[in-house]
Amino acid sequence: MSKFEDQILRAIEGRHPLIYLHTPEEDRVAACLESLVSRCFPGGSLTSWSCVRGLEPPAEGLDTRDPAAALRHLIEHPRRGFCLLKDLSAFMNDPKVVRSLREAYFAFCRDYRSSLVLVSPVAALPEALEKELCYIELEPPSSEELAVRVAAVEKLFPGKELAPALRSQVLLALRGLTLMEADHVMQRVFSTGAAGDKVLEGIFSAKGSLAKRAGYLEFVPLRHDTSVVGGLENVKEWAEKRKGLFNHDAIKAGLPVPKGVLIMGVSGCGKSLLAKAIAGLWQVPLFRLNMSLVFSGLYGSPETAFHNALHTIEAVAPVVLWIDEMEASLSTPKEAASPQSMVFSSFLTWMQEKPPLIFVAATANRIEMLPAEIVRKGRFDQVFFCDLPTDAERAEILKIHLDRNGADLKDFDLKFLIYCTKEWSGAEIEQAVISARVEARQAGRRMTMQDIEKQTDRMVPLSKTMAEQVKAIRDWAYNRATPASRSS
Ligand SMILES: Nc1ncnc2c1ncn2[C@@H]1O[C@H](COP(=O)(O)OP(=O)(O)O)[C@@H](O)[C@H]1O
Numbered sequence: 001m002s003k004f005e006d007q008i009l010r011a012i013e014g015r016h017p018l019i020y021l022h023t024p025e026e027d028r029v030a031a032c033l034e035s036l037v038s039r040c041f042p043g044g045s046l047t048s049w050s051c052v053r054g055l056e057p058p059a060e061g062l063d064t065r066d067p068a069a070a071l072r073h074l075i076e077h078p079r080r081g082f083c084l085l086k087d088l089s090a091f092m093n094d095p096k097v098v099r100s101l102r103e104a105y106f107a108f109c110r111d112y113r114s115s116l117v118l119v120s121p122v123a124a125l126p127e128a129l130e131k132e133l134c135y136i137e138l139e140p141p142s143s144e145e146l147a148v149r150v151a152a153v154e155k156l157f158p159g160k161e162l163a164p165a166l167r168s169q170v171l172l173a174l175r176g177l178t179l180m181e182a183d184h185v186m187q188r189v190f191s192t193g194a195a196g197d198k199v200l201e202g203i204f205s206a207k208g209s210l211a212k213r214a215g216y217l218e219f220v221p222l223r224h225d226t227s228v229v230g231g232l233e234n235v236k237e238w239a240e241k242r243k244g245l246f247n248h249d250a251i252k253a254g255l256p257v258p259k260g261v262l263i264m265g266v267s268g269c270g271k272s273l274l275a276k277a278i279a280g281l282w283q284v285p286l287f288r289l290n291m292s293l294v295f296s297g298l299y300g301s302p303e304t305a306f307h308n309a310l311h312t313i314e315a316v317a318p319v320v321l322w323i324d325e326m327e328a329s330l331s332t333p334k335e336a337a338s339p340q341s342m343v344f345s346s347f348l349t350w351m352q353e354k355p356p357l358i359f360v361a362a363t364a365n366r367i368e369m370l371p372a373e374i375v376r377k378g379r380f381d382q383v384f385f386c387d388l389p390t391d392a393e394r395a396e397i398l399k400i401h402l403d404r405n406g407a408d409l410k411d412f413d414l415k416f417l418i419y420c421t422k423e424w425s426g427a428e429i430e431q432a433v434i435s436a437r438v439e440a441r442q443a444g445r446r447m448t449m450q451d452i453e454k455q456t457d458r459m460v461p462l463s464k465t466m467a468e469q470v471k472a473i474r475d476w477a478y479n480r481a482t483p484a485s486r487s488s
């Protein structure tokens with residue numbers, strides 16, 4: 001039995017005559033009630049009502065499109081079983097409807113033969129009926145339910161069946177979508193003839209457009225995995241070890257599912273890059289929460305916008321939720337009741353209670369500006385510190401960016417370049433390589449060692465211009481955070 005069915009069964013066991021199901025999935029509710037009705041009400045059946053069609057099966061000689069008239073009819077002529085009331089939540093501001101529901105409640109409590117099931121994509125419970133309505137927020141479809149739907153779509157595209165390994169990734173990626181949404185996504189994926197990773201990409205971008213409805217959540221396509229990160233071995237190894245732990249099988253097996261990392265450190269040393277790379281390595285969709293939009297007021301109060309953002313994220317889990325440069329919006333406020341501190345404390349609470357398949361990748365440049373509770377044990381699995389890259393790390397970073405910019409590595413003296421870029425960040429190294437390439441191109445030739453050397457002569461790294469800040473970050477990290485790099 002699905003959790004969905006189980007939730008409804010429990011309401012029936014409690015003899016609730018009025019059930020309010022908060023879900024956008026009307027068709028799934030109908031199928032579920034149909035399969036449960038003979039078990040809950042032996043000999044009973046499923047009736048439905050909508051404001052366009054009235055009661056079905058119809059009440060003879062009576063127009064039941066008016067909600068109060070339909071309810072009156074159901075009270076006077078009770079039908080054994082469930083009655084699925086499709087649009088009723090839109091009529092909750094009508095006193096006649098509220099009154100009729102209350103009467104139905106008392107009538108069916110006395111003689112429990114039927115249950116009225118209201119289904120609504122929004123949770124709009126009338127206050128007057130709070131005590132009478134049994135409110136259930138339905139879980140999104142399980143992997144098993146999704147598997148059935150995927151198999152049904154697959155049948156429509158013979159010869160394009162998913163390989164078993166891809167199938168389990170697809171089912172994981174679909175989690176959080178409704179059955180209809182999963183159906184549409186899979187139809188589209190199959191009909192475009194996508195294969196392999198493209199299938200997952202199609203699903204992730206469908207999730208992306210769902211989250212877009214809440215503008216402050218931005219879907220970030222997975223372009224990289226950890227192979228594009230030079231050095232920072234401790235974080236890469238940490239993520240690699242947990243690659244198989246971020247899924248439902250791990251939860252079922254009682255394994256510790258990763259909750260989140262906080263990556264702090266010197267600007268340009270790969271913190272944001274790591275957040276993206278972890279999602280890429282695990283093949284889990286990545287969403288960036290734009291905190292400045294949360295605080296902008298465009299989406300209601302910051303608390304409401306933030307709460308809605310977390311809710312949306314829960315609906316599309318499994319996901320990696322990326323909160324970049326956390327201190328920019330959540331730094332320690334002067335007054336205790338500021339929106340920042342309210343949002344920050346609800347974030348901390350949520351971190352401890354959030355559903356398991358949401359991994360939070362947070363980054364911060366100036367972590368000392370954040371309230372100290374952030375690093376308390378139990379919230380993030382690990383706090384990593386990205387320092388300026390070591391010699392060996394700069395060699396790797398140089399290789400990655402030279403290669404990306406079409407250079408032939410054997411024309412470059414890495415040892416010398418490592419020396420020229422001492423105390424440089426990864427971002428600065430990348431910038432030097434790109435500028436060198438641009439200059440060489442302008443001169444109509446291939447990039448050479450000398451082009452890069454010229455850039456390194458010209459540029460003054462952040463570690464010099466902001467030496468004090470870099471020192472402050474290092475001092476904070478000492479004893480508080482795990483080095484992202486392996487000691488050389
Ligand atoms: N360790 C690294 N390996 C490869 N590239 C790096 C590394 N660190 C930084 N970069 C390059 O610099 C860019 C900016 O780095 P980013 O991750 O945004 O820095 P941060 O978030 O720490 O300020 C990256 O997109 C990447 O191209």
Ligand SMILES: [Mg+2]
Nearest residue numbers: 271272324363
């Ligand atoms: Mg960054």
